[in-house]
Structures are given as structure tokens and as C-alpha cells.
Amino acid sequence: MNEKVRLGTCNVAIVGPYLSGKTTLLESLLSVTGAITRKGNVKDGNTVGDSSQEARDRHMTVEVTSASTQYSGIGFTFLDCPGSVEFAQETYNALMGVDIAVVVCEPSNNDANGLHQKVLTLAPLFKFLDDWEIPHLVFINKMDRASTNFMDVLHALKSVSSRPLVPHQYPISQGEQISGFIDLVTEQAYQYHAGAPADPIPFPHQLKEQEHAARTEMLEELANFDDHLLEELLEEIEPPQDEILQDLKLDLGADLVVPVLFGIAEQDYGVRPLLDALVREAPTPETTAQRRGITKDADVPLAQVLKTYFTPQGGKLSLVRVWQGKLTDGIVLNGVRAGGLYRLIGQQQQSVNEAGAGEIVALSRLEGIKTGDTLTTNGNKQQLACAAKMTPVYALAIAPEKRNDEVKLSGAITKLLEEDPSLAWEQHGDTHEVILWGQGEIHLQVALDRLRRKYNLPMSTHLPQVPYKETIRRPASSIHGRYKHQSGGHGQFGDVYLEIQPLPRGEGFNFRDTIVGGVVPKQYIPGVEMGVREYLVRGALGFPVVDVAVTLTNGSYHSVDSSEQAFKQAARIAMQTGMTKCEPTLLEPIAQIEVSTPNEFTAKVLQLVSGRRGQILGYEPRGDWQSWDKVTAYLPQAEMQNFIVELRSLTLGVGCFEWHYDHLQEVPNKIAEKVLATNSNGG
Structure with a gap:
């Protein structure tokens, strides 16, 4: 990449549903811009995106891939994001650091109901983008498979977007195959060519009526935010192209409208017009920083971690967005000295000496720094907003296949959670299982694959046990427990009477005594409570006991043979006898x-x-x-x-x-x- 002709920076998230063709689009973008010399494809497992073995095994994106390139003097960093809902946390984290998102979707290849189903999957993504006011445009991919009219697709998309969608192009077809497009700003028609830029062609007059309707729809949506344009339309004055482009740029940058383009990424159709639109209309990094409320001293470095990787070769890599200031090799951020500074093209790392405001780069060896953290050099505790952590909804109990690996598990899972914050784990106090929580079955299988591949920790799994409890339905009184044991020297003697009562749900456990006259000396009463508590760990039904009150009412002791330990044993005996009389029940x-x-x-x-x-x-x-x-x-x-x-x-x-x-x-x-x-x- 020739830094001397770099005129600006633009960070673009490629997002959309699973199987919409995001990784194929990234491959085409990198090929068209010269970042790669040969295109890979998802089926062959040789794309820049989906470069991890876990992704290639499943032919699906399971983590964010960063790829930097250059086009028309703009340094682009594309973040290819997962489409599966199970990996949505990755996508949301990445979106917090970009200037614009390209929402990739595909038209239906059957009927209107199929189209409705396709666009419905976009609703949560559109909602996230609009909640955070992240500018975005739509790229309808796989137009060669469309059986529905372009305008029908556009209007279906409108049903799941709170922002108006505006057509930027209109398709030209030969038979049932798409062959080109009309730019609705310039009204110039273009013919697609595989692996080459589209050529201008004469306007196809048979499409004049449809193109005019689509262009009018675009202009009317833009006029909702521009009084001057509205006046021109009312007076039937043709607005200048520069004015239309300026409106598109301003309205897109303010997340007021969503331009819609289309193409076939596999054949590079529509990819150059998409790049041209990003060059012309995407907001600048300065605009994005203002949207995020970053107005502090521009000389003080400020960055945010969007993604954490643990690579087999280089250890920990933190993908960061530079919001202001400059990052340099070896910089100290949050008290931690960074290692190398890199631009990424998938798993390839290009070493750089510095990165300025607006760039997305990777820093190595930021130990103790996690995804979402705000990085500074001046000790400022400012924390930029990050995407909310998703609630884990699916769990597996895990255990190392080799018992000796148990000591390594905690450290490996800690790294796993640094890479993927939507995972969680716990050592369950009742069932004594290690439970790994995530967003679904595939999500956890990917995490287990990483444990095996990266940390040599193959795991056995099973569904977690339900942490049942038990309680009692009725009270019992005068429950006698006596422990008497004689051996050489002092013996053991403890004698207690207990009263057991149910408590209201949620009250837990209560112990008290009503001893009078010292029939059980005070120093032995804690032993009685200890014996009761030890029994309650595993009750009559075999589960922890809750919502029970136990009262020590009477007892006796031996001046020589009694001890706290003996009274503890006597209490356990009394509980074993008494609890079966209290109608134990499962909770x-x-x-x-x-x-x-x-x-x-x-x-x-x-x-x-x-x-x-x-x-x-x-x-x-x-x-x-x-x-x-x-x-x-x-x-x-x-x-x-x-x-x-x-x-x-x-x-x-x-x-x-x-x-x-x-x-x-x-x-x-x-x-x-x-x-x-x-x-x-x-x-």
C-alpha cells in the first residue's frame, strides 16, 4: 500500500444474515482494489475472510476478519462480520468502531413469503444500527438468483427499517439475467463485465418509466431532509447532480437515509460502484468521532478495542480503532507497553510504524486489555460506550478428557472469553460442574474447537445437571440424636433433641437454640449447628436442603467424654432421623x-x-x-x-x-x- 497517496480513511463493517455472501463480497473488494492477486472462494476454504479453521470447517464466519486496502486514495479497512445470530456479539462489537456499515442481503428466489422471511432476519441488525445511529447502506447480493422485482425487494426491506431506504441504482436485465444498472443520480446506464469495470451504454428507453419512478422515490425521500430540493421538485426543476450527491452524503452520514445498491459479488458485478459510493458518500472519521461524542484533546491518543485474537504465531492481538491522536510502535496504553503495530489482511500482518486518527490497526501483547476497553496514554479513566453484552442462553458442562489438564483449564477459558465476550463460565457450587455458557450449540462447539486446537485441551461435554433443591412440607419435634463412642482413653458423647420446621420459600436456613439450665453447654452448641448444616448439603432426597428452621431444644452431656465434634455427630443423626418424617419434597x-x-x-x-x-x-x-x-x-x-x-x-x-x-x-x-x-x- 503506497502511503504517500493515501488521502483519507474509511472503516467499513460488512454485515448481514448468514449465507448472504459477505465473505465473497470482501474477497471481491480486495481483488478489485488490488490487495489480493487471486480471488478465493468459501467452498475451497481459501478466502481472506473465514481464515480460521473453525470457520472453514463450517463454511461460515465465526469471528470478525479485518482487511485493509486502498481505493481512489482512500485507505479502507473492511471488517467482515458473522451473520449467524449466535455470533452477533462479534458483529455488534465491530460496529462500534466503524464509519459505515454495508448490509449485505439477498433477494428471494421463490415467492413473496420467501422474500418476507429473508428481510425479517435483518430486523435486529437494522435496529442496532439505528439505535446507535451508525450510517449504513444496503447491498443486495446474488441478483442473478432473484425471482422478485427489485422494487419489491426494496419495499420489503423498508418494512424492517426505521430509516427510509432510497434506491441508488436500477437494474438492467437481459431475459432473466441482470446485465447492468442505471445510476439514479446521473441516469447513466452501465453494462457489467466479469472481472472488469462496467462500461457506459445508451439509456435503455424501455426502462424509462420504471427508472423514473425509482429516481422520483429517491429524490422525494431526500427532499424530506432538504427544503431546497423539495422546492425544486415542487417547481419541477431538475436538481443538479452535485446537490443530489451532497444530500446523499449528508443524510447517509447522519443516519437519516439508507441508500440501496446491488450486484453479484461472486462475479465482481456492482462492487466498483459500491466502492465509488463509499468514496463519495461515507462519513469521514472526524464525523464518526463527533457522533460518538469524542471532543477531547486531539493530541492525546484515544483508541478502543474492537476484537481480541490469540494467534498461534504472535500471541495476543488487539484490533483497535484509533479515535484521536496517534499510535506508535511500543506505545504505552493504560499502563501496558504494546508490542508491534500492524495492518491486517486476514491473518497476514503488515507492520507499520504509526497509525493516525480514524485507522483500525492491530496491537500485539496488550496483556490484561479486553475487548471494549478504552485505551489512552494519560491515565484518563474515560470509557467509551460499547455494545451491551448478550445474555448467554445455552450451556454445556465441560471437563478435560485428560484429568491432568484440569490445572490448565481456567487459564485457557480466560483467554477464550477475551476473544469472545459473549461466552461465560462458572464452577457451579451445587453440581460441582464447570459450565460453559454461550449463544447456541454452534457457538459452544466453536469455543470447544478452539480449546482443543489452540490450547491442546480436548473436552468431554454433557448437558448440565439441574440444580434441584429439597425442602420439607411439615414440622417434626423432639427428634432425638445420640452419639456415643467408646475406645481407649476418653470416649465421645453427644445427645440432642431438635425441632425441625418448614420456612416460607426463599427464607433459606435458620438455626437457634432454646437451651436452659446448661443441659447442652454453650461451647458445644456451634457443633450442633455445624452438624445440621453439614447434613443439609445432601438431604433425604439427595439434594441440598433449603427453607428449613432447626431449633435445639434439649440434650445432655458427659463432663469428660463430650466434645463439639460429638455434638456435631449427634446433630447429624437427629437430622437423618427427623427429615424423613417431615415429608421432604423436591424443588x-x-x-x-x-x-x-x-x-x-x-x-x-x-x-x-x-x-x-x-x-x-x-x-x-x-x-x-x-x-x-x-x-x-x-x-x-x-x-x-x-x-x-x-x-x-x-x-x-x-x-x-x-x-x-x-x-x-x-x-x-x-x-x-x-x-x-x-x-x-x-x-
Whole structure:
């Protein structure tokens, strides 16, 4: 890359649904701009994007890929982002650092219902872009497979966007195949050529009426934000091309409109016009910094981590957006000295001496720095806003295949979570399992592949155990426990009477004594409580006991043989005897969930929740989400394991939910019998 002719910088996120062709578009962009000499393809596993083995095994993007190139004097950095909802955190983190996003989608190749399904998957992405006011345009890819009219696709897209979509081009076809386009600003027609720029051709007059309607739609949308343009349209004055382009640039930069272009990335069709539009109309890095509220001293370096990688060769790499100032090789950020400074083209690293405001570069060896962190040199604790962390919704219990690897697991998972903040893990206190949480089955399988490949930690997995508890339904009094043991020397003697009572749900455990006259000396009473607590770890049904009150009411002691340990044993004996008389019952954890779904699927979601023993608490429109509902319910944790899989299946992949533990509830008798039978068999 010739830095001497570099006139500006533009950072572009390539986003869109799974299988829309984002990685193919990146390959075409890099080929057209000369960054690569030979195009790869996803099927052969030789593209710049999807370069990790986990991505190539699945033919899908599983992490952000950065690739820098240059076109018309502008230094572009493209971030190819995952399309699967299970990896949406990667996409949202990357979007926080770009100047503009290209939303890649594909037209339907069957009917109107298929088109509706295609565009519905874009709704959460459009909502995120508009909530953060991130400028974006749409690139309709795979136009050779379209069976629907371009304007029908455009209008379908409008149904999931809160910003008006404006056509930037109109297609020219020969038979059923797209052969070129008309630029709606200049009204110049162009003929596509594989691997070469499109050629100007005479205007196809058979399309005059359709082109005029599309151009009028574009101008009328722009006139909503420009009074002068509105006056020209009302007076039937043809607006100058410069004015139209200026409006497009201003309105796009302010996230007021969404221009729509199209092409066939696999054949490079439409890719150069897309680049030209980005050069002309994308906001500058300075505009983006102002949008993010960055107005501090321009000489003080300020950057933000968008993505963390752990590479086999170079160790840790932090992909950062430079918001102001300059980064140099060896700079100290947040008290940590960085290693090398690089531009990336996939896994290839190009060493650079410095990076200025607006650039996206990688820094090596920023130990202790995580994705989302704000980096400075002056100790300022300012933290730039970052994308909210997604709630984990799918879990697996994991264990190293080799027992000796247990000591390495914690460090490896810590690095895994640095690379992917949408993962979480816990060592469960009741079940003693290590549980890995994520966004879905594929998400966790990718994480497990990384543990095996990067850290030589093959794992065995199973579904996590449900952390059942138990409690009692009725009280019992005068429960006697005596521990007497005689051996050489002093013996052991403890004698207690306990009263056991149920407590209201959520009260936990309460211990007290009503001893009078010193029948159990004070120094032994803590031993009684300790014995009770030790028993409650595993009650009559085999689970931790909760919501129980135990009172020490009476007892006796031996002046020589009694000890705290003896009274602890006596208390355990009393609890073993007494708890079986108290009608022990099984409790299960209940989560409160909030399910978000397009309202056309609300009835199915209600059936799904009810069919999993859920209790519907209500549903209502979801905030400022147009045509979406939010369903609130209680759902047993035992029913939650594959809930996200079924929910996505019912809602074309866009339904989601958040959850938190709410309360314990008695397990229905038939289910309790199955749980207890499994537990007694060691399951």
C-alpha cells in the first residue's frame, strides 16, 4: 500500500444474515482494489475472510476478519462480520468502531413469503444500527438468483427499517439475467463485465418509466431532509447532480437515509460502484468521532478495542480503532507497553510504524486489555460506550478428557472469553460442574474447537445437571440424636433433641437454640449447628436442603467424654432421623424470561412456553420495536436447555430471550419421581 497517496480513511463493517455472501463480497473488494492477486472462494476454504479453521470447517464466519486496502486514495479497512445470530456479539462489537456499515442481503428466489422471511432476519441488525445511529447502506447480493422485482425487494426491506431506504441504482436485465444498472443520480446506464469495470451504454428507453419512478422515490425521500430540493421538485426543476450527491452524503452520514445498491459479488458485478459510493458518500472519521461524542484533546491518543485474537504465531492481538491522536510502535496504553503495530489482511500482518486518527490497526501483547476497553496514554479513566453484552442462553458442562489438564483449564477459558465476550463460565457450587455458557450449540462447539486446537485441551461435554433443591412440607419435634463412642482413653458423647420446621420459600436456613439450665453447654452448641448444616448439603432426597428452621431444644452431656465434634455427630443423626418424617419434597429453579419475537410468531411462542411447563405472565409490544412483542413468563430451568433452539426455529432465527433466576418451586410429582429415580441410579 503506497502511503504517500493515501488521502483519507474509511472503516467499513460488512454485515448481514448468514449465507448472504459477505465473505465473497470482501474477497471481491480486495481483488478489485488490488490487495489480493487471486480471488478465493468459501467452498475451497481459501478466502481472506473465514481464515480460521473453525470457520472453514463450517463454511461460515465465526469471528470478525479485518482487511485493509486502498481505493481512489482512500485507505479502507473492511471488517467482515458473522451473520449467524449466535455470533452477533462479534458483529455488534465491530460496529462500534466503524464509519459505515454495508448490509449485505439477498433477494428471494421463490415467492413473496420467501422474500418476507429473508428481510425479517435483518430486523435486529437494522435496529442496532439505528439505535446507535451508525450510517449504513444496503447491498443486495446474488441478483442473478432473484425471482422478485427489485422494487419489491426494496419495499420489503423498508418494512424492517426505521430509516427510509432510497434506491441508488436500477437494474438492467437481459431475459432473466441482470446485465447492468442505471445510476439514479446521473441516469447513466452501465453494462457489467466479469472481472472488469462496467462500461457506459445508451439509456435503455424501455426502462424509462420504471427508472423514473425509482429516481422520483429517491429524490422525494431526500427532499424530506432538504427544503431546497423539495422546492425544486415542487417547481419541477431538475436538481443538479452535485446537490443530489451532497444530500446523499449528508443524510447517509447522519443516519437519516439508507441508500440501496446491488450486484453479484461472486462475479465482481456492482462492487466498483459500491466502492465509488463509499468514496463519495461515507462519513469521514472526524464525523464518526463527533457522533460518538469524542471532543477531547486531539493530541492525546484515544483508541478502543474492537476484537481480541490469540494467534498461534504472535500471541495476543488487539484490533483497535484509533479515535484521536496517534499510535506508535511500543506505545504505552493504560499502563501496558504494546508490542508491534500492524495492518491486517486476514491473518497476514503488515507492520507499520504509526497509525493516525480514524485507522483500525492491530496491537500485539496488550496483556490484561479486553475487548471494549478504552485505551489512552494519560491515565484518563474515560470509557467509551460499547455494545451491551448478550445474555448467554445455552450451556454445556465441560471437563478435560485428560484429568491432568484440569490445572490448565481456567487459564485457557480466560483467554477464550477475551476473544469472545459473549461466552461465560462458572464452577457451579451445587453440581460441582464447570459450565460453559454461550449463544447456541454452534457457538459452544466453536469455543470447544478452539480449546482443543489452540490450547491442546480436548473436552468431554454433557448437558448440565439441574440444580434441584429439597425442602420439607411439615414440622417434626423432639427428634432425638445420640452419639456415643467408646475406645481407649476418653470416649465421645453427644445427645440432642431438635425441632425441625418448614420456612416460607426463599427464607433459606435458620438455626437457634432454646437451651436452659446448661443441659447442652454453650461451647458445644456451634457443633450442633455445624452438624445440621453439614447434613443439609445432601438431604433425604439427595439434594441440598433449603427453607428449613432447626431449633435445639434439649440434650445432655458427659463432663469428660463430650466434645463439639460429638455434638456435631449427634446433630447429624437427629437430622437423618427427623427429615424423613417431615415429608421432604423436591424443588426446581424457576427462571423469569423475557422473549422478544416478531408479533406474527407471538402465538407460537406462547404455545412453546406453555408446552415447557412455563407460566405466562403477560405480553406486550416491545418498546420501540415495530411489530415486535415481548412475552414475560416463568420457565423451569430444566426446560430451558434447548429453548433457544426451538425459539429460533419458530421465529426464522430472530427470536431471542433474556433470563434470570427468580425462585424455587415444587416439582410436579410425576417429574419428581423421574428425577429421583435418575438420581438414585447415579445419573
